[in-house]
Amino acid sequence: MTTMEQRVTIREAMPADAERLLTYMRQLLAEPEIDFILSAGEFTVSVEQERQLIERYAMLENYTFLLAEAEGRIIGVLHCQGGNLAATRHVTRLAISVRPEWRDHGVGAQLMQAAQGWAREAGIVRVELEVFARNARAIHLYEKCGFQHEGRRRCAVYRYGQYHDLLMMAWLAEG
Numbered sequence: 001m002t003t004m005e006q007r008v009t010i011r012e013a014m015p016a017d018a019e020r021l022l023t024y025m026r027q028l029l030a031e032p033e034i035d036f037i038l039s040a041g042e043f044t045v046s047v048e049q050e051r052q053l054i055e056r057y058a059m060l061e062n063y064t065f066l067l068a069e070a071e072g073r074i075i076g077v078l079h080c081q082g083g084n085l086a087a088t089r090h091v092t093r094l095a096i097s098v099r100p101e102w103r104d105h106g107v108g109a110q111l112m113q114a115a116q117g118w119a120r121e122a123g124i125v126r127v128e129l130e131v132f133a134r135n136a137r138a139i140h141l142y143e144k145c146g147f148q149h150e151g152r153r154r155c156a157v158y159r160y161g162q163y164h165d166l167l168m169m170a171w172l173a174e175g
């Protein structure tokens with residue numbers, strides 16, 4: 001018997017994925033009360049811009065753009081954006097999402113593991129992120145992957161008619 005996790009493959013995004021990625025992103029942003037800073041109306045990327053973005057991610061050593069796929073569909077996305085100054089090139093900022101029907105099946109963990117493997121190989125020292133303080137599932141995943149809490153940005157975001165705190169978390173490749 002195969003589990004859902006066994007049917008999932010993780011790979012780097014390619015320019016040809018641009019259109020499917022935009023569809024994925026639009027569906028995600030349409031979710032009610034998704035814990036993202038970006039709102040649906042603010043996401044105005046064209047297919048060509050997305051293609052260029054994917055190329056840029058592939059070119060830069062401290063950037064990565066990973067996809068989880070199953071049954072020919074994109075079911076999860078993780079990307080890391082590195083610092084572009086000499087002083088911050090060792091740092092990368094992570095963002096992750098998984099399709100609703102695939103959540104709680106280990107896809108997020110597989111993507112995180114792939115990103116941490118990539119970070120070690122790329123010589124990244126620090127992977128950092130920010131997460132809504134109410135996003136218990138994401139926080140649990142990050143803690144499970146060795147991310148530590150570094151602080152709280154109170155009322156940093158205004159979404160869905162209220163202010164939200166953001167938690168700062170980070171993982172160091174060398175522990």
Ligand SMILES: CC(C)(COP(=O)(O)OP(=O)(O)OC[C@H]1O[C@@H](n2cnc3c(N)ncnc32)[C@H](O)[C@@H]1OP(=O)(O)O)[C@@H](O)C(=O)NCCC(=O)NCCS
Pocket residue numbers: 034035096097098099102103104105106107108109110130131132135136137138140141144
């Ligand atoms: C956060 C997200 C990427 C996690 O991906 P995922 O595939 O669901 O993650 P996994 O299945 O690998 O792990 C989820 C873990 O959270 C746990 N979990 C689920 N709901 C929880 C809750 N309310 N409180 C605490 N833990 C919870 C699960 O039990 C699982 O832990 P376990 O493996 O120890 O049992 C995904 O849920 C998502 O896309 N959410 C919407 C977008 C988002 O919030 N992105 C993060 C922005 S910072």
